[in-house]
Amino acid sequence: xxxxxxxxxxxxxxxxxxxxxxxxxxxxxxxxxxxxxxxxxxxxxxxxxxxxxxxxxxxxxxxxxxxxxxxxxxxxxxxxxxxxxxxxxxxxxxxxxxxxxxxxxxxxxxxxxxxxxxxxxxxxxxxxxxxxxxxxxxxxxxxxxxxxxxxxxxxxxxxxxxxxxxxxxxxxxxxxxxxxxxxxxxxxxxxxxxxxxxxxxxxxxxxxxxxxxxxxxxxxxxxxxxxxxxxxxxxxxxxxxxxxxxxxxxxxxxxxxxxxxxxxxxxxxxxxxxxxxxxxxxxxxxxxxxxxxxxxxxxxxxxxxxxxxxxxxxxxxxxxxxxxxxxxxxxxxxxxxxxxxxxxxxxxxxxxxxxxxxxxxxxxxxxxxxxxxxxxxxxxxxxxxxxxxxxxxxxx
Numbered sequence: 156x157x158x159x160x161x162x163x164x165x166x167x168x169x170x171x172x173x174x175x176x177x178x179x180x181x182x183x184x185x186x187x188x189x190x191x192x193x194x195x196x197x198x199x200x201x202x203x204x205x206x207x208x209x210x211x212x213x214x215x216x217x218x219x220x221x222x223x224x225x226x227x228x229x230x231x232x233x234x235x236x237x238x239x240x241x242x243x244x245x246x247x248x249x250x251x252x253x254x255x256x257x258x259x260x261x262x263x264x265x266x267x268x269x270x271x272x273x274x275x276x277x278x279x280x281x282x283x284x285x286x287x288x289x290x291x292x293x294x295x296x297x298x299x300x301x302x303x304x305x306x307x308x309x310x311x312x313x314x315x316x317x318x319x320x321x322x323x324x325x326x327x328x329x330x331x332x333x334x335x336x337x338x339x340x341x342x343x344x345x346x347x348x349x350x351x352x353x354x355x356x357x358x359x360x361x362x363x364x365x366x367x368x369x370x371x372x373x374x375x376x377x378x379x380x381x382x383x384x385x386x387x388x389x390x391x392x393x394x395x396x397x398x399x400x401x402x403x404x405x406x407x408x409x410x411x412x413x414x415x416x417x418x419x420x421x422x423x424x425x426x427x428x429x430x431x432x433x434x435x436x437x438x439x440x441x442x443x444x445x446x447x448x449x450x451x452x453x454x455x456x457x458x459x460x461x462x463x464x465x466x467x468x469x470x471x472x473x474x475x476x477x478x479x480x481x482x483x484x485x486x487x488x489x490x491x492x493x494x495x496x497x498x499x500x501x502x503x504x505x506x507x508x509x510x511x512x513x514x515x516x517x518x519x520x521x522x523x524x525x526x527x528x529x530x531x532x533x534x535x536x537x538x539x540x541x542x543x544x545x546x547x548x549x550x551x
Contacts, residue, residue, distance in 0.1 A: 179529060183519060190511040194504065201500040210420070212493040213486030216355035218417050220481035222255035228343030232336050234265070242337060249454065249472065255479040258450075259343060259390065261405035262335045262473040266326040269455075269467050274323035275308050276300060276316040283316055290317035300325050328471050335405035335473075341391035344376070345477070348386065349430065351417050353485040358421060362386050362430045377432065384429070388413070394475070397434040407449030408473040410438040417483030428485070437478065450476055 181187075205211045226248050233239040242260075249258050276282035276299055284290050284307035292305030301321025310316045349362040363372070364384055375385035377392070394401040397411050412435050419428035438450065451474075455467045516522050516529070 181515065183515070183521070186511060186515045186519060189514050190507065193507045193510060197500070197503050197507065201496075201503075205496055205500070210486050211496045212488060213420075213422070214355065214489035214492060216353045216485050218481065218483040218485070219352045219354060220415075220417070221350050222479045222481060223348045224255070224257050224477075224479065225346045225348075226257060226259065226343055227346075228340065230337045230339040230343075234336065249474075255481075256476060257345070258472075258474055258476045259340055260472050260474040261337045261340050261408065262332060263337075264326070264328050264331055264471040266324065266469040266471075269322040269324065269469055270464060271320075272323045273304060273318055273320055274325060275310040276319050277325055277327065278310055278314045278316050283314060285315065322467065322469065326469055326471065331406070331473070333406065335402060337474075338402060338405065340405065340474075341389075341394075341401040343390045344387050345390065345393075346372075346387050347413065347415075347479060349415055349479070349481060351481065351483070353419070353421075356421055356485060356487055358419075358428070358485065360417070360428055362415065364429070379432075383432075390475070390477075393434050393477070397436045399436055399440075404436075404475060406473070407451070408475055409436060409440065409450055410476045410478060411435070412437045413477055413479045415479065415481045415483075417481065417485075419483065419485040421485050421487040449473060 226244055228244070230242040231239070232242065246260070249260060281296055282299060287305055287307050290303050290305050290307050292303060294303045295301075296303075299319065301319030304318045304320060306318040307315055308318050347362065350359070351361075352359050363386055367375075367384065367386075372385075372387070375382055375387055377383070377385045377388045379396075391401045393413065394404060394411060399409070399411075414433045414435065416431040416433070417428065418431075421428065440448070451471060453469060453471050455469045457465060457467045459465055512529070516526055
């Protein structure tokens, strides 16, 4: 019974004994330096990283953006497949401009005067034949150019292929010019108009800044050193800043990203929000991945001859697609994130004495002495004796 009572009282004391902070001054230079150095690190982290770098005292919002583009420029070509020709915006910007992505034609393979008729397929392992029995009438090869008629005919003096119903003559897209036909496209310019909104802060801004007027816009051109605010870009310089040579890229095409960064600090003591432009190539030019390089697609121009027969010119267009990519985050002082981060900082500081105690009790030479003075247990008899001694001293 006595043993059970002892366990009961021991558990009761364990649960309900009160622990209070006891100040113990330790004249140890090493522990003191460790404690102050830890405090310094926390303060530097809170002030330097949390406040200055991350600006964690701010509320954040993400940008909402709209983009329109307008390309200008002319080019001249004179090739065996077509008469001498001037190319303007309606010819080389496909599709029509205005979106946040636009394509500029730089090279092409033209197959003129195509009509709906019959002609032999281009030779490849699936289209070659010996006689009509090798050509199934009505068969449509997804990688071919038309529907087979069931006839086998001469494609050339050395090859026979299956005849197809298609737009004839068929396109031979292996004859890509080694130099871009529209080499003058490097001097084309594009006006990029970008409007952004941060709805949480009711903040609106354009990349055509307040000091830009019509006369300035008519003659300016973006230059990172001398004119970084101008929204008109010469295509050659855009490609060059992306680390590419325009004439090399123009042969087979590619994709260039025009990146506009609207990261803004909207606090009154900063109050600056301007677009920052950068450029980079988005498609892969790695020689290892040399299958289907560049960027191309096909389109056709249709018309009728004097007899009413529909004719078309098929163009396999190579060129550079420019994607305008807008991103950004705005920040403005907010009381809630400020309180949250200050609370987190004070919590970290409150843990430092415990870390220093651990260092003192584990790694110092006098850790046993410090441990003895660190914790003091009082029992009721000691408290009663101390009270009675104090009373007796008072009566004397």
